[in-house]
Amino acid sequence: MPSFGGRVYRDGKLEKAVLHVEGGFIARIDDTPGDDHTDFGERALLPGAIDVHVHLRDPGATHKEDWHTGTVSAAFGGVTGVVDMPNTLPSTTSVRAIREKHRIAQEKVVVDYGLWGGATWYTGELDEMLQWAVGVKVYLGATTGDLLLEDPDAFKEALAACGRAGKPVILHCEAQRVLNEYRRNEVEPGDHDRGRPPLAEVESIYDVMKAMPGVNPAPTIHIAHTASTDALQAATAAKFSLGVCPHHLLLTWEGWDMADGYAKVNPPLRTAASRDAMFEAFRDGRIPILESDHAPHTPKEKEDLFPSAPAGIPGVETLVPLLLGRAAAGDITLQTVVDAATRAPAALLGLTDRGRLEPGMRADFAVYDLESPEPVDAQALHSKCGWSPYGGMPACFPSHVYLRGEPVVADGELVAEAGNGRCMTRLPEAP
Numbered sequence: 343m344p345s346f347g348g349r350v351y352r353d354g355k356l357e358k359a360v361l362h363v364e365g366g367f368i369a370r371i372d373d374t375p376g377d378d379h380t381d382f383g384e385r386a387l388l389p390g391a392i393d394v395h396v397h398l399r400d401p402g403a404t405h406k407e408d409w410h411t412g413t414v415s416a417a418f419g420g421v422t423g424v425v426d427m428p429n430t431l432p433s434t435t436s437v438r439a440i441r442e443k444h445r446i447a448q449e450k451v452v453v454d455y456g457l458w459g460g461a462t463w464y465t466g467e468l469d470e471m472l473q474w475a476v477g478v479k480v481y482l483g484a485t486t487g488d489l490l491l492e493d494p495d496a497f498k499e500a501l502a503a504c505g506r507a508g509k510p511v512i513l514h515c516e517a518q519r520v521l522n523e524y525r526r527n528e529v530e531p532g533d534h535d536r537g538r539p540p541l542a543e544v545e546s547i548y549d550v551m552k553a554m555p556g557v558n559p560a561p562t563i564h565i566a567h568t569a570s571t572d573a574l575q576a577a578t579a580a581k582f583s584l585g586v587c588p589h590h591l592l593l594t595w596e597g598w599d600m601a602d603g604y605a606k607v608n609p610p611l612r613t614a615a616s617r618d619a620m621f622e623a624f625r626d627g628r629i630p631i632l633e634s635d636h637a638p639h640t641p642k643e644k645e646d647l648f649p650s651a652p653a654g655i656p657g658v659e660t661l662v663p664l665l666l667g668r669a670a671a672g673d674i675t676l677q678t679v680v681d682a683a684t685r686a687p688a689a690l691l692g693l694t695d696r697g698r699l700e701p702g703m704r705a706d707f708a709v710y711d712l713e714s715p716e717p718v719d720a721q722a723l724h725s726k727c728g729w730s731p732y733g734g735m736p737a738c739f740p741s742h743v744y745l746r747g748e749p750v751v752a753d754g755e756l757v758a759e760a761g762n763g764r765c766m767t768r769l770p771e772a773p
């Protein structure tokens with residue numbers, strides 16, 4: 343049976359060990375190499391990351407990304423499971439659309455995947471759609487796509503359907519009434535922050551709290567991409583799950599040196615002081631989940647006039663490597679980074695077979711040299727969109743990535759074929 347040796351991440355620590363793999367799962371962990379052994383020496387074996395928030399644009403906008411390029415990009419960043427958002431064309435808001443998206447995905451993916459269903463005013467298909475989804479995404483503020491949910495009864499019904507299904511609700515929290523009130527002419531990236539202030543995040547989180555009484559059983563609520571300490575205080579007080587994106591931990595619109603449109607994202611990039619406070623909160627363990635909100639657009643689209651440029655920043659490939667770069671510099675512990683990208687997202691999605699390297703779990707892992715971060719080469723990344731705001735930042739990319747004990751990336755080369763990945767959640771039948 344194949345075995346893999348190196349410094350294995352278990353319970354927050356790296357320990358010299360050997361993983362023995364049988365049928366795609368970890369059969370045992372000990373210190374004796376098997377007869378079919380791969381030795382990674384001092385390199386670290388971390389669990390495959392699970393990114394609960396990507397926009398792979400397929401179907402409908404495959405000039406930006408598709409299920410193949412998006413999952414190849416994920417693999418090169420050590421991400422072995424991605425969950426796609428419903429704002430594609432058509433949007434993933436019906437049983438028909440979600441089954442069709444599964445069919446498209448299953449032909450193209452090189453890592454595992456899942457799908458969020460989208461909530462709309464029409465709630466009649468929610469229960470059946472949830473059999474095909476990891477949970478439901480609700481947009482409480484207008485952003486890319488046309489999925490703003492303003493009907494409070496439909497919102498309550500979406501919460502109730504997820505409660506019945508035992509699945510989470512993930513929310514884009516920016517209150518539309520605040521966005522309407524603060525909307526302004528956008529001349530430069532700072533105007534986007536002023537026009538979508540932290541108040542919009544906070545008010546929206548309060549709206550979720552107000553909708554919860556009477557929803558029984560209550561679903562797990564995950565506030566996506568918190569972008570201000572005000573938002574994370576509100577979400578924490580409400581006992582909601584919450585996530586943060588690397589762009590809110592590492593970037594600011596202040597002193598932005600690419601074309602302005604590249605800085606546009608919802609919720610917005612904020613000030614350097616806000617970014618630093620968010621990093622501190624993440625470092626101190628106050629934000630459990632790291633998510634990319636990978637939202638590719640082409641350079642041509644992003645170089646449009648600032649008000650008309652689409653919102654979104656790519657990041658599934660750099661999600662883990664950038665934060666490992668910060669861990670290598672001693673700015674944050676390895677455990678905080680790894681658990682937020684592996685164990686915590688698996689728990690949010692109710693996935694009990696992955697997110698940790700233990701006997702009985704899947705052999706999904708990535709191999710890193712954690713001692714020698716290198717600057718991100720934006721041109722070497724694999725997303726179809728072809729740009730990144732993180733060029734030059736220190737990062738640790740994996741040399742090898744394994745799914746079910748089989749290589750997806752080996753020595754920096756893609757070795758898996760399209761269709762290699764599977765859905766992370768159980769489906770009622772073939773899509």
Ligand SMILES: [Zn+2]
Pocket residue numbers: 395397427635637
């Ligand atoms: Zn998103």
